[in-house]
Amino acid sequence: MICAGIDVGSRAIKAVLFDTERREILASGLAAQGVAQERLAADLFDSLLKNARLERPCVSGIVATGYGRHAIRFADTTVTEITCHARGVYWLAPDARSVIEIGGQDSKVIGLENGGRVRDFAMNDRCAAGTGRFLEMVAARLEMDWDKLAQLGRQGTKPAQISNICAVFAETEIIGLLAEGAPLPDVVAGVQNAIATRVAALAGRLLSPPVYFTGGVALLPGMARALEEVLACPVQVSPRPQFTGALGAALSAAATPTSAG
Amino acid sequence: MKSALTGDAAGLPTAAGSDGRPAPLAWFAGMMDHCYDYAEAAKSQGRPIVGIMCEFTPREIILAAGAVPVCLCGGSAATIPAAEQFLPANLCPLIKSTFGYHVTGKNPFLNWADLVVAETACDGKKKMFELMSATKPMYILELPQKADDPDALEHWTAEVRKFKDYMDQRFHTHITDAKLRDAARLMNRERALRRQLADLLTLDSPPLTGRQLSEFKSIISGIEEDLQQYERAIQLFRANPAPSGTARPQIRVLLTGVPIVHGAERVLELIENAGAVVVAQENCTGLKPILDDVDADGPDPLRAIARKYYHLPCSVMTPNTRRLDTLRSLAAKFRPHCVIELIWQACLTYDVESFHVRKLAAEELLLPHLKITTDYSPSDSARISARLEALFETIRARRAL
Numbered sequence: 332m333i334c335a336g337i338d339v340g341s342r343a344i345k346a347v348l349f350d351t352e353r354r355e356i357l358a359s360g361l362a363a364q365g366v367a368q369e370r371l372a373a374d375l376f377d378s379l380l381k382n383a384r385l386e387r388p389c390v391s392g393i394v395a396t397g398y399g400r401h402a403i404r405f406a407d408t409t410v411t412e413i414t415c416h417a418r419g420v421y422w423l424a425p426d427a428r429s430v431i432e433i434g435g436q437d438s439k440v441i442g443l444e445n446g447g448r449v450r451d452f453a454m455n456d457r458c459a460a461g462t463g464r465f466l467e468m469v470a471a472r473l474e475m476d477w478d479k480l481a482q483l484g485r486q487g488t489k490p491a492q493i494s495n496i497c498a499v500f501a502e503t504e505i506i507g508l509l510a511e512g513a514p515l516p517d518v519v520a521g522v523q524n525a526i527a528t529r530v531a532a533l534a535g536r537l538l539s540p541p542v543y544f545t546g547g548v549a550l551l552p553g554m555a556r557a558l559e560e561v562l563a564c565p566v567q568v569s570p571r572p573q574f575t576g577a578l579g580a581a582l583s584a585a586a587t588p589t590s591a592g
Numbered sequence: 593m594k595s596a597l598t599g600d601a602a603g604l605p606t607a608a609g610s611d612g613r614p615a616p617l618a619w620f621a622g623m624m625d626h627c628y629d630y631a632e633a634a635k636s637q638g639r640p641i642v643g644i645m646c647e648f649t650p651r652e653i654i655l656a657a658g659a660v661p662v663c664l665c666g667g668s669a670a671t672i673p674a675a676e677q678f679l680p681a682n683l684c685p686l687i688k689s690t691f692g693y694h695v696t697g698k699n700p701f702l703n704w705a706d707l708v709v710a711e712t713a714c715d716g717k718k719k720m721f722e723l724m725s726a727t728k729p730m731y732i733l734e735l736p737q738k739a740d741d742p743d744a745l746e747h748w749t750a751e752v753r754k755f756k757d758y759m760d761q762r763f764h765t766h767i768t769d770a771k772l773r774d775a776a777r778l779m780n781r782e783r784a785l786r787r788q789l790a791d792l793l794t795l796d797s798p799p800l801t802g803r804q805l806s807e808f809k810s811i812i813s814g815i816e817e818d819l820q821q822y823e824r825a826i827q828l829f830r831a832n833p834a835p836s837g838t839a840r841p842q843i844r845v846l847l848t849g850v851p852i853v854h855g856a857e858r859v860l861e862l863i864e865n866a867g868a869v870v871v872a873q874e875n876c877t878g879l880k881p882i883l884d885d886v887d888a889d890g891p892d893p894l895r896a897i898a899r900k901y902y903h904l905p906c907s908v909m910t911p912n913t914r915r916l917d918t919l920r921s922l923a924a925k926f927r928p929h930c931v932i933e934l935i936w937q938a939c940l941t942y943d944v945e946s947f948h949v950r951k952l953a954a955e956e957l958l959l960p961h962l963k964i965t966t967d968y969s970p971s972d973s974a975r976i977s978a979r980l981e982a983l984f985e986t987i988r989a990r991r992a993l
Binding site: 398410411412413414448449450451452454456457 | 960965966971972974975978979981982985986989990
């Protein structure tokens with residue numbers, strides 16, 4: 332049986348085709364988010380099918396997840412990103428007991444119980460300070476791309492103190508720090524620490540090792556280290572961090588009785 | 593003016609009964625209008641209107657003085673910008689909304705009020721009342737905070753007695769023990785009827801939703817037609833139980849935390865729209881103030897009134913063990929699958945006390961606990977819904993519902 336998962340995130344749409352008999356990912360892909368979410372998701376889905384030499388009727392179930400999940404009418408059902416990331420990470424790393432996910436506009440911490448089910452979770456409220464949006468804003472302010480940002484963060488020796496309460500105020504703080512002549516690597520490392528501290532406040536009671544880090548922000552190498560320092564425990568980057576939500580959605584489609592056709 | 597306070601009717605059936613009277617749900621959908629008419633008529637008959645903002649205020653004293661007790665708590669986001677000209681933005685939305693009505697003059701009940709009772713049950717309200725007192729006659733009722741200290745209860749009893757004496761002097765009445773007993777009996781009747789309605793949600797397939805139950809209330813207590821409509825509703829729902837075993841079993845939610853004032857039911861609706869039913873509300877707009885009655889036949893009715901109100905398990909009391917006891921007994925009676933706690937932004941006492949509620953849920957009730965901190969603006973509704981859906985997915989996976 333072949334199932335599909337589509338993760339409609341704030342910055343990108345991710346899709347995974349999964350073969351439940353062979354227990355493997357047949358195809359995965361990513362498209363930038365835009366206005367016509369459903370059409371973008373459908374185009375991405377069709378391109379994956381083409382890569383895997385499949386047709387739509389071959390797919391027995393489609394689950395949509397992510398903040399735009401309700402916009403995907405061709406999906407059979409929706410499952411929240413919390414359940415999906417837990418499922419996806421657990422499938423890739425069955426020793427995982429906690430998941431930290433940082434995406435474009437969300438950060439969440441999920442505690443897992445045996446079997447990879449969600450035991451408890453916490454999610455950011457109205458503030459983007461602990462999310463990828465904050466990093467994007469900083470990259471834009473410092474006029475550099477994502478890779479350069481990661482590289483600089485690693486060079487920081489004395490991370491600057493930056494507010495973790497409000498992304499907008501943090502930006503004005505950064506302008507102030509630059510005006511005072513603070514070294515750029517220290518500013519970037521400070522931003523990463525601010526995000527990590529924010530996520531650590533969410534984590535609190537939920538975190539038990541091994542901790543896996545997923546979501547688009549996990550691709551930024553300095554972030555896992557910043558989290559390790561603040562949480563004082565090892566943090567491993569999940570395999571395929573951008574796709575754990577879509578993979579979890581595909582696994583959910585496989586587990587949904589109504590789609591087992 | 594009348595419609596300014598009228599909230600949504602929550603999609604409730606409005607058909608009239610065979611006797612031509614409106615169906616109970618329809619009657620309470622028009623609650624604000626009925627209260628308006630009632631207060632307007634009372635005012636024209638010379639009855640004083642007394643505004644209250646807290647369940648600690650004994651309505652019996654106000655009723656025994658022949659006055660009309662009206663709850664002034666604001667549930668509208670629309671009045672908050674006006675309040676923020678005077679109050680800090682980082683304050684509880686209930687306080688800001690109430691004060692916003694004061695600033696804009698859009699709450700007819702507050703405009704009519706001959707007196708506002710300023711309870712010291714929370715620091716935010718207490719200091720807001722100081723601002724309001726510049727233009728509104730106010731009586732301060734001081735609440736001690738040691739729930740189990742006999743001296744504290746004595747002080748509270750003295751406060752209630754002083755309030756009674758003030759009412760006598762201010763409105764030229766004479767509140768006798770007999771009047772206090774009558775008022776207590778009336779309030780006991782109202783509390784008992786609302787309890788019976790709430791108890792319908794102990795059923796496996798409740799005949800009404802938590803949102804519908806929340807319609808069965810009035811900002812003015814002791815209106816005879818309201819009481820009769822409560823009675824009719826109980827008969828109606830008992831005679832027409834929900835069909836059982838048809839739909840997918842619903843997730844049962846015990847909701848606790850801050851009051852959900854008329855017009856501020858957004859989170860309650862988000863919970864039920866995500867496929868759950870709120871079977872019990874442990875808060876001041878739900879069961880909390882109606883679980884206990886006043887001993888109307890004892891030797892000292894004023895003391896009995898003071899005792900009943902003093903034992904309200906509000907987070908301002910310390911330690912507030914009665915709230916945890918209440919949650920234990922509600923969990924046993926209503927059989928929830930989870931505990932959801934609602935905290936209005938900047939409500940420090942409920943926010944901090946959430947630690948104990950989470951611990952109780954996790955270690956004793958063995959139920960998942962979700963805390964939602966928000967205010968009256970709908971901007972985080974999608975995020976709250978995602979958390980609710982994830983919680984319900986977890987429960988369904990665990991219980992195979």
